[in-house]
Amino acid sequence: MKSLGNTRRSFAPWTDPDATPFITFRNVTKTFGDFTAVDNLTLDIYHREFFALLGASGCGKSTLLRMLAGFEKPTSGEIILDGQNIAGIPPYRRPVNMMFQSYALFPHMTVESNIGFGLRQDGMPKSQIAERVAQMLKLVKLEQFAKRKPHQLSGGQRQRVALARSLAKRPKVLLLDEPLGALDKKLREETQFELMDLQQELGLTFVVVTHDQEEAMTMADRIAVMSHGEVIQVATPAEIYEAPNSRFVADFIGDVNILEGKVTASGNGRVELAGADGLTIRAASGEIPANGVSTGFAIRPEKLRVDRAAPADPGVNAVEGEVWDIGYLGDMTVFHIRLANGKVLKASMLNARREVEDPIVYDEKVWVSFDETAGVVLRD
Amino acid sequence: MRNLGSALFSRLVIIVPYVWLLFFFLVPFFIVFRISLSTMAIAQPPYVPVFGFADGLSGFIGKLGELHFDNFLWLTEDALYINAYLSSLWIAGVSTILALLIGYPVAYGMAKAPRALRPTLLMLVILPFWTSFLIRVYAWIAILKPEGLLNQFLMGIGVINDPLIIINTNWALYIGIVYSYLPFMVLPIYSTLEKLDHSLIEAAQDLGAPPVSAFWKITFPLSVPGVVAGCMLVFIPAVGEFVIPDLLGGSQTLMIGKTLWNEFNANRDWPVSAAVATILLLILVVPIVFFQNAQAKAEEKGR
Ligand SMILES: Nc1ncnc2c1ncn2[C@@H]1O[C@H](COP(=O)(O)OP(=O)(O)O)[C@@H](O)[C@H]1O
Ligand SMILES: [Mg+2]
Numbered sequence: 001m002k003s004l005g006n007t008r009r010s011f012a013p014w015t016d017p018d019a020t021p022f023i024t025f026r027n028v029t030k031t032f033g034d035f036t037a038v039d040n041l042t043l044d045i046y047h048r049e050f051f052a053l054l055g056a057s058g059c060g061k062s063t064l065l066r067m068l069a070g071f072e073k074p075t076s077g078e079i080i081l082d083g084q085n086i087a088g089i090p091p092y093r094r095p096v097n098m099m100f101q102s103y104a105l106f107p108h109m110t111v112e113s114n115i116g117f118g119l120r121q122d123g124m125p126k127s128q129i130a131e132r133v134a135q136m137l138k139l140v141k142l143e144q145f146a147k148r149k150p151h152q153l154s155g156g157q158r159q160r161v162a163l164a165r166s167l168a169k170r171p172k173v174l175l176l177d178e179p180l181g182a183l184d185k186k187l188r189e190e191t192q193f194e195l196m197d198l199q200q201e202l203g204l205t206f207v208v209v210t211h212d213q214e215e216a217m218t219m220a221d222r223i224a225v226m227s228h229g230e231v232i233q234v235a236t237p238a239e240i241y242e243a244p245n246s247r248f249v250a251d252f253i254g255d256v257n258i259l260e261g262k263v264t265a266s267g268n269g270r271v272e273l274a275g276a277d278g279l280t281i282r283a284a285s286g287e288i289p290a291n292g293v294s295t296g297f298a299i300r301p302e303k304l305r306v307d308r309a310a311p312a313d314p315g316v317n318a319v320e321g322e323v324w325d326i327g328y329l330g331d332m333t334v335f336h337i338r339l340a341n342g343k344v345l346k347a348s349m350l351n352a353r354r355e356v357e358d359p360i361v362y363d364e365k366v367w368v369s370f371d372e373t374a375g376v377v378l379r380d
Numbered sequence: 381m382r383n384l385g386s387a388l389f390s391r392l393v394i395i396v397p398y399v400w401l402l403f404f405f406l407v408p409f410f411i412v413f414r415i416s417l418s419t420m421a422i423a424q425p426p427y428v429p430v431f432g433f434a435d436g437l438s439g440f441i442g443k444l445g446e447l448h449f450d451n452f453l454w455l456t457e458d459a460l461y462i463n464a465y466l467s468s469l470w471i472a473g474v475s476t477i478l479a480l481l482i483g484y485p486v487a488y489g490m491a492k493a494p495r496a497l498r499p500t501l502l503m504l505v506i507l508p509f510w511t512s513f514l515i516r517v518y519a520w521i522a523i524l525k526p527e528g529l530l531n532q533f534l535m536g537i538g539v540i541n542d543p544l545i546i547i548n549t550n551w552a553l554y555i556g557i558v559y560s561y562l563p564f565m566v567l568p569i570y571s572t573l574e575k576l577d578h579s580l581i582e583a584a585q586d587l588g589a590p591p592v593s594a595f596w597k598i599t600f601p602l603s604v605p606g607v608v609a610g611c612m613l614v615f616i617p618a619v620g621e622f623v624i625p626d627l628l629g630g631s632q633t634l635m636i637g638k639t640l641w642n643e644f645n646a647n648r649d650w651p652v653s654a655a656v657a658t659i660l661l662l663i664l665v666v667p668i669v670f671f672q673n674a675q676a677k678a679e680e681k682g683r
Contacts, residue, residue, distance in 0.1 A: 071582055091585045104583035108601050117597075118587030169587065 004238040011221060012236075013046040020083075022047040022205055023068070023173065028077035030063055030229075037063045039229035040077070050199050050206045052216040055226030056252075061209040062101070064226075065175050068207065069098045082172060092121075097171035101178045103162035105150040111137070111161050112146040118169040136164040139198070156187050163195075167202070174199075176208040180215060192218050213253050217241070225249050241300075243286065246379050250298040257304070257345045258378070259297045263289050271377050273297055277343050279319035286376030299375030304347035304368050306335050306360060311369045318369035321345065323362055335360070337368055409661065416451050416654035427650045451655035461639065461656065465663065468636040471550070471625075472618035475557040476565075479614045480607065482558065483565030487606075490566070491573035502570070505563050517556060517627050524552050524628070548630040556624040564613035572606030573599070605675065612671040616664050636660055 013019040021044035030038040037060045045051045053061040066072045067079060070091030078085050086094060097118070106114050115136050119129045137143050140160035150158055159179065166174055179195070180188040196219050199206045210216050216223045217237040224234045225248075233240060233249045244250035247258060261273030261281055266288050273281040273295070281297050289295050311318050324344055325336035335347045345368055360366060418427040430443060455461040490501045508516060523529045524547040531543040546552050576599065584594035622637030629635070636656065643653035 069582075069586055071585075090590075091582070092588050092590050098583075098586050100579050100583055102577070102579055104577065104579040106580060106583070106598060117584070117589075121588035121593070165583075165587070 004236070004242045011048070013049070014044070014222065019046060021045060021080075022049070022082060023207070024080040025064070026078050026080070028064075028067065028074045028079060030060070030067060030072060031075045037229050038067070038074075041229065041231055043224060043231055043234065045205065045207060047205055048203055050196065050219055050221045051208070052220035052223045053207065053209045053226060054213060054216040054223050054252075055211065057211055059226045060229040061211075061226055062177055063229075065098070065177055065207065065209050068173070069096055069175055070094050095171055096173040096175055097166040097169055098175040098177065099162050099166040099179050101181060103150075103158050103182075105158060105161055105165070107150055110147050110149055111142060111153070114150070114161055115165045115168050117165065122169065132168060136168050139167070140164045155182055156191075159183060159191070163198075167198075167204075170202075171204070173205045173207060176206060178209055178211070180210075180212075188215070189218075195219060217253070225252060227252075243376050244298060244378070245287070247296055247298070250296075250376075250378065255301050255346055255348075256298050257301065259299070259375075261295065261297055263291050263293045263295065266291055270372070273377070275319075276341075277319065278340050279317060281317050281375075282315070282372045283375060283377050284372040287379050289377065289379075295380060296378040297375055298378055299370055301334065301346040301348040302332075302350070303374040304345065304370050306337065306347050306349065307367050307369065308360070308364070310367045316369050316371065317374075318367050320365065320367055323360060323364045323366055326360075326362065335366075337366060409658075412654045412657055415650050416652075416658050417447055417449070418651050419450070420649050420651055425650065426648050451651045452659070454652060455655055455659065460634075461636075464634045464636045464639040465659070467634040468619045468621075469663070471553065471557070471635060472615050472621070475554055475561070475618050476611050476615040478554060478558045479562055479565040480611060483562055483610060484569055484607070486562075487566045487569035487573055490570050491576070498574070505566050505570075508563065513560065514623065517560070517624060520552070520556055520559065520628060521547060524555070547628065550629065550633060552628040552630075553625055553633055556628040557618050557621060560624060561614040561618060564617075565610035568609035568613065569603060569606040572603045576602055608671060608674045612668070616668065619664060620660055 023043075023045040025041055025043040028038055028041045029036065039060075041064070053064060055061055063072060067074055068081070068086075070086070070089065074087070078087060080086070081094070081096070106117065109117070112133055116129050116133045119132055124132070133146075134143075137146055140163055142157060142160055142164070145153060145157060145161075150161065153161065159182065163179070166176075176195075180191050183191060192215060195206070195208075208216075208219065217240075220237060222234060222236055223240050225232045225240060227248055233245045235243070235245075240249060240253055244253065244256075250256045250258065259273075259275050259277050259279075259281060261275040263271055264274045264280075265272040269284055269288065271281075271283045271286075271288055273283065275281050275297075283297060286297075287295070310320070319339060321337040321339045323335060324338040325334075327334040327336075330351070332348050332350050335349070337345045337347060339345065347368060414430065415427055418430050420426060421428045430447065486505075490498060490505075493501055521528070525531075526543040526545060526547070528547070530546070531540075534540045535543065546555070580598050580602070581594050584598045585591065589597060620637045620640075621635060622641050625633045625635040625638050626641070629638075640653050640656050640660070643649050643656060
């Protein structure tokens with residue numbers, strides 16, 4: 001059986017029509033004055049899912065999360081959590097906890113009291129609090145720092161305290177607002193995997209907000225790509241990358257070439273586009289627009305082949321161009337190939353071998369070719 | 381050369397506050413202290429200096445042995461002084477607590493007001509400073525006196541039949557002190573509350589703390605530096621306050637500032653009034669040191 005990309009676990013409740021979502025946003029709108037931050041948004045999140053909200057800064061991700069936590073009230077629409085409409089429930093009674101973008105650690109309390117704060121609020125007996133706090137400290141590997149104040153910790157350590165504090169009450173849902181935003185790149189990558197392990201281990205539902213597509217791709221079971229308060233696509237990382245539904249998503253995630261064309265034949269799961277860039281595209285994946293519609297065709301740089309000779313099979317999509325630029329990145333090489341009409345295509349080739357015989361150089365005439373399932377026809 | 385110059389400059393900059401302190405605090409204090417050790421005389425100025433520059437260094441050391449602290453002993457002998465000190469501390473303490481009880485909610489309200497409104501509110505707090513302090517205290521006489529505005533109003537709406545006697549009682553004194561020093565309480569508290577990161581309150585609520593609990597566990601502890609500063613700024617000048625007890629307080633109102641004034645002007649006993657001032661200063665140094673300590677600690681925390 002073929003599947004898109006490598007999936008990390010066989011967990012896909014969203015494909016099961018009988019599964020009930022754990023969290024549902026139904027036609028949720030949030031306006032600030034005359035500015036619409038979240039626009040008639042509908043979204044399902046499942047139990048034990050690691051769900052990412054991805055989008056540029058200011059697109060309404062935090063607002064969505066804050067509505068779930070109870071700090072903002074939806075202007076209209078409803079939010080269901082575990083079968084219950086949570087509209088009237090104040091933040092301090094919701095079974096969700098949030099890890100704040102700024103961490104929001106209490107500066108006058110030690111690491112220990114920060115982590116135990118929620119437990120004390122719940123009136124848990126002292127001995128049990130001590131036990132749980134010790135457990136959380138161990139989980140985030142901060143045992144030696146229990147008595148320190150937040151200002152005596154590094155950024156990475158603070159991030160862990162914030163995480164431990166938000167997990168201490170064992171919430172049904174953990175909300176994470178740009179949890180790794182303040183960490184440097186190396187620490188961020190390490191922590192991504194730690195968060196994933198933690199989520200699996202504790203069996204919790206995580207909703208994470210990020211503007212970093214790599215972070216979302218690495219961690220999430222599914223990603224909601226957002227723009228201007230709307231969800232553009234909700235899908236697994238592989239689907240988002242290999243089958244973006246729109247120009248926006250294709251462009252937002254990774255590198256992409258978008259070829260323009262007009263549909264000349266469609267049906268049977270196939271589309272033929274008269275490309276504006278001097279080629280005819282035969283595609284067997286993506287949307288299937290009606291005849292005569294102008295649309296785009298998205299193809300990732302690594303799906304393009306670059307050869308000196310035209311492909312032998314006339315059924316393969318191919319176009320001739322000239323090597324305009326070559327970028328050597330170590331693990332791969334990126335070719336910029338200029339077509340007759342001036343459009344430049346990006347093609348990348350993995351450097352699987354150390355030595356290359358007769359490499360392609362600047363200004364050479366080359367053929368760029370791709371299979372009919374290598375790219376997708378876009379909605380618009 | 382340039383390095384030397386800039387090093388010299390930075391050293392000068394450090395010296396400036398010390399020089400200031402020397403000339404405007406230590407030297408005057410020493411002068412007052414010197415008067416407090418002398419004896420009264422019918423002369424101009426009305427005391428016999430214990431030592432002067434004319435004595436030279438050897439004369440100065442010789443006279444050190446002869447120093448007598450009669451004026452200070454006198455303060456302990458007459459219950460008037462001790463009572464005045466205690467009463468001043470009590471009145472200042474009560475006024476500080478009242479100012480805190482009124483000032484904290486005001487500061488809190490200001491910090492929670494819409495951002496655009498805050499400069500206006502701040503302006504309103506500072507506005508009274510634009511008129512003379514004395515005029516404002518006199519205005520209170522007009523408000524509080526038996527036939528004053530307050531009594532006219534209360535009798536007008538029928539709450540009372542006979543005018544309340546407020547003026548020349550401790551009530552008027554407290555009203556006057558709290559009114560006059562309230563901005564000094566509000567401003568430092570407002571400034572700590574305004575800086576407070578709102579996400580801390582949200583975090584507390586997120587972890588299960590209802591708003592009242594979040595206030596006492598997060599907002600209030602984090603505003604303590606402002607509360608301490610405000611209390612010091614009210615308490616310290618209130619202890620030595622002289623104008624308000626004189627104008628609004630009654631004849632039975634005992635405050636050290638008023639006593640000092642009487643000793644100095646009515647009795648023309650400079651040595652005793654200098655001793656009174658010296659002790660007052662020492663009493664106030666204690667809370668000031670406490671305040672400095674608290675501030676240093678807060679700074680440590682804020683790092
Ligand atoms: N309390 C508020 N008042 C007014 N505008 C707000 C408020 N909170 C958020 N916004 C606006 O809503 C938009 C979305 O904000 P946010 O959800 O924080 O975006 P992000 O996706 O970066 O997390 C932004 O343009 C922001 O300026
Ligand atoms: Mg945000």
